[in-house]
Amino acid sequence: MKIERLGQDKIRIFLTFDDLSERGIQKEDMWQEIPKVHDLFTEMMDQAYNEVGFDATGPLAVEVFALPAQGMVVIVTRGKFDHHHGVGPHYEDDLPDEVYEMEVTLEQSDTILYSFDDFEVLIEAAHVLRPMLTEAGRLFKYNGKWVLHLEPEDLEEGKHPAVIAVLAEFGEATSVTPAMLEEYGNQVMSENAIGVICSNFKRQD
Template identity: 25%
Template sequence: MRILKVNENTVRIFISFSELSARNISLADFFQRSERTEQFFWEIIGKAREEVNFNLDQPFWIQATVASDDEFVITVIKQDEQIEAEINHIIQNNFNDKKSTPKVSVKTANSDWVYVFSDFEDVLNCLSLIPDVPQLSSALYKYEQEYFLSLGKMTSSRKRKIMEAILDEYGEAILLSDIFLKEHGETIISENAISKLKKIVEDKTVI
């Protein structure tokens, strides 16, 4: 395990696949945030605190990327206060009495991002809160009775973080590719899924 402190808000932790195997943790287990993997995560954060003085004392985001055939890298980023204020504003205005707690968000840094939802109503409720991003590609799939929203790359990290916060309220980010969903799942909406689903929500509201 190697730890690199990029700045006061960001640290990169390089972990070999053999280290995961020694703990009986698969890469899939890690991205699903099981109890065992969460314990491992906080253990490595403890090492980061000891070795490079990185204190995780505020909400944060995680980006996970396969670095080579032998290891992957976890980038931990403390959440910017201004973005946090915007996120809280969105949540408070739309969830009324529901109290929001900071969530760990697992995303791949250099590929599309995919969210899984337990039912279609959760998808609609979530997307009703997401702002329009015309240039963002999106598709909706169904696989094993769950719904998967695939989103393309975004040029604005600010908008992406706000969208992630809303998506995390209803769904869960997973490490899954568009290719897998196309081959093994059912394609519900192949393109412009967000705008089409938001239209469904609007029509329901009018009714």
């Protein structure tokens, strides 16, 4: 579980599928009101407070982006707390419930994004991937890492699991979105990144 502060009232949490499976949660459970998900959200908010000082008091807007290859990105935005609500002897009792007054929206994405610390490792991955991919991939430099961006249409039918396996072996799933890459990253290769890398860089012996 990785937590990043996006602003005073907004954080982003990246959950891998391992994070979910360790807690006995399936991807489909994330938009259901079940105790396991409630416990996970409590854990996320505790960790967010401890790591980045995010106070989850008040109504929260929660956006969940399901990324099939990487896991889930959860964007939590804190709304304005209504100080008139619950005024009276039970005000303190009402506060815990307020923390979980959530509005949840979900989006599915088939985009594949993996980051690489070392360009030499990316070269190796590209050569392994090339037989599976024809003309595929965009390459960005973002936060000191090389980020490879693949769309589902770049992959031949049935090759998806094999491609993910290679990417997971050489790189690391990242929670950054294509929109963030385009806005804050530097586009190094706009198309056919796999082919361009393989044509210009040899594998290490």
